[in-house]
Amino acid sequence: MRLKIDGVLFGAVLVLTVLGLVFVYSASAFVAVERYRQASHYFFVRQLIYAATGLGLLVLFSLVDYRWFRSPQAVFLGLGSVLGTVTLAAVLGSRGRFLEAFGAQVQPSEFAKPATAIYLAWLAVEARERIQDVRWLVPRLLPVGLLCAVIGYRDLGNAAMVAVITAVVLFLAGLRWKHLMIMGALAAVAACLGIVSEPYRLKRVVDHLDPQHRLARAIGQEEWLRQYLARSPIQGDTGYQAHQAELAIGAGGLAGRGIMQGTQKLLFLPEAHTDCIYAIVGEELGLLGTLGVLAGFGVIFWRGSLWALRAPDRFGTYLSAALTVGIVVQALLNMTVVLNLGPTKGIPMPLLSYGGSCMWSTMVSLGMIMSVGARSESA
Numbered sequence: 001m002r003l004k005i006d007g008v009l010f011g012a013v014l015v016l017t018v019l020g021l022v023f024v025y026s027a028s029a030f031v032a033v034e035r036y037r038q039a040s041h042y043f044f045v046r047q048l049i050y051a052a053t054g055l056g057l058l059v060l061f062s063l064v065d066y067r068w069f070r071s072p073q074a075v076f077l078g079l080g081s082v083l084g085t086v087t088l089a090a091v092l093g094s095r096g097r098f099l100e101a102f103g104a105q106v107q108p109s110e111f112a113k114p115a116t117a118i119y120l121a122w123l124a125v126e127a128r129e130r131i132q133d134v135r136w137l138v139p140r141l142l143p144v145g146l147l148c149a150v151i152g153y154r155d156l157g158n159a160a161m162v163a164v165i166t167a168v169v170l171f172l173a174g175l176r177w178k179h180l181m182i183m184g185a186l187a188a189v190a191a192c193l194g195i196v197s198e199p200y201r202l203k204r205v206v207d208h209l210d211p212q213h214r215l216a217r218a219i220g221q222e223e224w225l226r227q228y229l230a231r232s233p234i235q236g237d238t239g240y241q242a243h244q245a246e247l248a249i250g251a252g253g254l255a256g257r258g259i260m261q262g263t264q265k266l267l268f269l270p271e272a273h274t275d276c277i278y279a280i281v282g283e284e285l286g287l288l289g290t291l292g293v294l295a296g297f298g299v300i301f302w303r304g305s306l307w308a309l310r311a312p313d314r315f316g317t318y319l320s321a322a323l324t325v326g327i328v329v330q331a332l333l334n335m336t337v338v339l340n341l342g343p344t345k346g347i348p349m350p351l352l353s354y355g356g357s358c359m360w361s362t363m364v365s366l367g368m369i370m371s372v373g374a375r376s377e378s379a
Helices: 007-034 042-063 068-069 072-092 108-132 134-152 155-173 177-197 199-209 214-218 220-228 240-252 277-310 314-336 356-378
Strands: 099-101 104-106
Touching: 007 042, 007 072, 007 155, 007 277, 007 356, 042 177, 068 072, 068 108, 068 314, 068 356, 072 099, 072 108, 072 134, 099 314, 104 356, 108 155, 108 199, 108 314, 108 356, 134 155, 134 177, 134 214, 155 177, 155 214, 155 314, 199 220, 240 277, 240 314
Parallel strands: none
Antiparallel strands: 099 104
16 A cells, blocks of 8 residues: 655645754854854854654654554553653653653653653543543543643643643543533632742743732732742743743844844843744744745644544544644744743743754654544545
């Protein structure tokens, strides 16, 4: 059987990846020399390796029949491995997120997204009519809840992405709105507790929503809030990064200053080559460049949704939909932070931001989406 690879989706992925390489170099060259005392191409070369190996993973997973992942062995091996490594990273890893491997840092929580999508797609197929039986469903969602809790201990962003993937699959599987709303409320409470439990998280939210502490003053808790936020390892206004990102995008205008001509990356904008690379795109390519990136993720959403609708079985539908929404929502969340529409959060832009774990996780997800698409066309 000859498989037909989705050229439109692959083209969009390739364009975004190449664009990411260009802007990783543009955003990191000065930082590599001045802050890390490395050659200007230091981060670019590493990202080139991540992108090349990531494209290899995309091709590999697109050739593997996605239905192989429906086997219980693959489902539980994937979820169990991710849960184990995430726990190990939380206990022993650098900053509670990263593990050292072959001279590079690996963030296991990034791989929780495809692993969760596979597990939930399998669970939804196995459930059939029992999806409405809460007593049957809740125990089987406990591994996902545990995974969210372990990830959220140090990384609320990726924990939120696992929750989004869970909501997508359960919605498509036909879970009642009442149960979805209850789960959403519980997730919101857990997120609030996670924010309040760490001063730096609460500081980011307060600095974004209420920098003058008007609410705390109104309820007579301003002094407590000040003392609590003073315990944060992040000092100063956490809105500085968002403000600098806004300046970068505003300076770009319609067509931008030109590639390599931006100035905010010269140590003014923190994390320019990672979390804030979208701002550098805006400064150097302008509004047209940022809209082009948005259009690229729009193509990913279109093609992934198309293959979810045309998948030859329900497992393919759930898997493609969950992975597609996970990638696109992460991109949109990154954009909201850069555009100062939400509190600062260290969540990278898929395919564009510097980093191997996010690149590999995204490429694996896209490869499985393309696998669903290839079997849909040949079915």
